[in-house]
Amino acid sequence: MSRSDRLILDADVHHMYASADxxxxxxxxxxxxxxxxxxxxASSGVPNPHGTFRLDTVPPGGGPPGSDPAHLVADHLDRxxxxxxxxxxxxxxxxxxxxxxxxxxxxxxxTNEWTIAEWFDVDERFLGSILVNARDPQQAADEIRRxxxxxxxxxxxxxxxxxxxxxxFMNPIxxxxxxxxxxxxxxxxxxxxxxxxxSIAVGHATGFVEQHFAICLPAIHNLVSVITEGVFVKYxxxxxxxxxxxxxxxxxxxxxxxxxxRSTRDDVPWLTQLPSRYIREFxxxxxxxxxxxxxxxxLVKLVEMIGCPEMLLFSSDYPHWDADNPEHALRAxxxxxxxxxxxxxxxxxxxxxxxxxxx
Numbered sequence: 001m002s003r004s005d006r007l008i009l010d011a012d013v014h015h016m017y018a019s020a021d022x023x024x025x026x027x028x029x030x031x032x033x034x035x036x037x038x039x040x041x042a043s044s045g046v047p048n049p050h051g052t053f054r055l056d057t058v059p060p061g062g063g064p065p066g067s068d069p070a071h072l073v074a075d076h077l078d079r080x081x082x083x084x085x086x087x088x089x090x091x092x093x094x095x096x097x098x099x100x101x102x103x104x105x106x107x108x109x110x111t112n113e114w115t116i117a118e119w120f121d122v123d124e125r126f127l128g129s130i131l132v133n134a135r136d137p138q139q140a141a142d143e144i145r146r147x148x149x150x151x152x153x154x155x156x157x158x159x160x161x162x163x164x165x166x167x168x169f170m171n172p173i174x175x176x177x178x179x180x181x182x183x184x185x186x187x188x189x190x191x192x193x194x195x196x197x198x199s200i201a202v203g204h205a206t207g208f209v210e211q212h213f214a215i216c217l218p219a220i221h222n223l224v225s226v227i228t229e230g231v232f233v234k235y236x237x238x239x240x241x242x243x244x245x246x247x248x249x250x251x252x253x254x255x256x257x258x259x260x261x262r263s264t265r266d267d268v269p270w271l272t273q274l275p276s277r278y279i280r281e282f283x284x285x286x287x288x289x290x291x292x293x294x295x296x297x298x299l300v301k302l303v304e305m306i307g308c309p310e311m312l313l314f315s316s317d318y319p320h321w322d323a324d325n326p327e328h329a330l331r332a333x334x335x336x337x338x339x340x341x342x343x344x345x346x347x348x349x350x351x352x353x354x355x356x357x358x359x
Contacts, residue, residue: 007083007343008326009350011286012187012243012315013076014090015119016066022118026110032103046211048321057319065319066090069122076318077125080326083343084352086127087115088157088187088243090320095133096160097194104133109143112153120152127350129157129185137169141176148180151358154350155241156182159189160196165222165240166229178235183284183349186222188215188244219245220253223283227257230270232282239349241284244317248291248299251306254279280308284349286315287341288324296332309337313346 017023024030057065057075066072077085089111095104108131115128130147132140140158147153156177163169165186177184190196199218205211219242226232226240257275261268271278293299303309314330317323330338347353 006081006339007347008081008314009343009346009352010076010082010085010316010318010326011241011313011346012088012288013072013085013318014066014320015069015072015087015115016064016089016319017091018063018067023107023110023114026113026117028106028109029103032100032106046205046208048208048212050321052321053319054321054323057323064091069119069126072318073123073125076316077123080316082125082326084125084127084346086129086154086350087119088129088185089115089131092131093159093187093189094193095131096135096158096162096190097196099194101133101135102139105136105139105143108133108140112143112147116147116150116153126152128153129155130182131157132173134158134161134170134173137172141172144173144176144180144182148176148182151355154182154352154355155185157185157187159187160193161186161222164225164229166225166227166231168229171234174231174235174238177238179237181237181351183239183241185241185243186219215244216246216249220249223253223279224257226283227275227278228268228271230268232278233270233272239282239284241286241313241349243286243315244288245285246289246291247285247308247312248293248302250279250285250308251302254306280311284311284313284345286313287329288315288317289322290329300332300334303333303337309333309340310345312341313349314342 020033024033027033053065059065059068059071061068076082092107092111095107098104111131119126120128130144130153132143134140144156156173161170173184199211199214205214223242254276261271261275265271291299314326316326316329326342330341333341
């Protein structure tokens with residue numbers, strides 16, 4: 001497949017505030033923003049000693065990478081022939097760790113308004129995420145319903161949940177997503193920030209390598225919770241995206257959950273099929289960062305073994321330090337998989353023909 005024939009939907013591109021001033025006009029209480037450190041809540045995690053961003057993504061006029069829409073278009077969308085890019089707010093990854101719930105909800109709402117007002121007009125390839133604060137599911141549901149019919153807002157995004165995702169506390173969010181047919185995107189973010197307890201069940205990481213490894217751990221517990229609590233039985237019109245959590249751990253979850261279901265299915269009578277079937281139907285994973293075995297073909301074998309190329313969505317994670325360029329990200333995969341992962345899987349998930357027809 002030549003580059004000119006290739007369609008790409010990048011499911012995770014981070015657009016950033018140039019400064020906190022950019023969302024001030026959209027806040028209900030602009031004065032409260034002083035409590036929110038730009039880039040996230042006060043972190044209890046371990047920072048990357050070399051910084052968060054790729055150095056080649058700094059805009060020509062300065063400012064944080066990802067903060068200049070025109071430069072992001074030229075440096076990423078045009079350079080790599082990106083068909084669509086889903087904007088995932090990068091300056092707000094820590095709002096789930098803010099102790100002030102109302103402030104976090106206001107920042108999320110203001111960020112959504114800023115995305116629509118200041119990014120969508122720059123390039124029609126930009127699609128958006130409805131950012132919500134999961135600590136207040138009712139305010140989150142209200143925001144989803146407020147913007148859920150906007151044709152270019154194609155998913156709902158949270159960066160942290162104060163409970164396991166299958167807990168009924170989260171039901172207002174699922175109800176709103178289900179009503180509007182929007183996927184819930186759970187993005188790596190605030191587990192190690194602010195008032196949150198961290199990705200590791202006991203204690204805290206003491207180095208960046210340990211912490212960066214541990215970001216996949218919440219996905220395992222939350223995925224099991226969503227399945228065993230029957231979220232997709234109750235809300236069959238939505239799907240779950242796990243963004244930046246990897247996926248090489250998935251075989252263990254599929255096999256172990258099915259084993260437990262076969263032996264004690266009376267504990268989950270609402271499940272009418274194997275847990276692995278719900279996961280394959282309702283759950284998707286972004287490709288950045290994909291685990292990198294010594295032999296790249298081993299990853300292909302793993303995906304083939306569990307039969308899940310349709311579950312993967314290409315993502316670059318631009319402009320973060322470990323961002324993937326499309327030309328290299330999927331080179332180990334067969335060509336027919338690449339076509340699906342680059343575009344077809346996402347096109348179907350986000351119902352782009354239907355949504356963009358009314359744009």
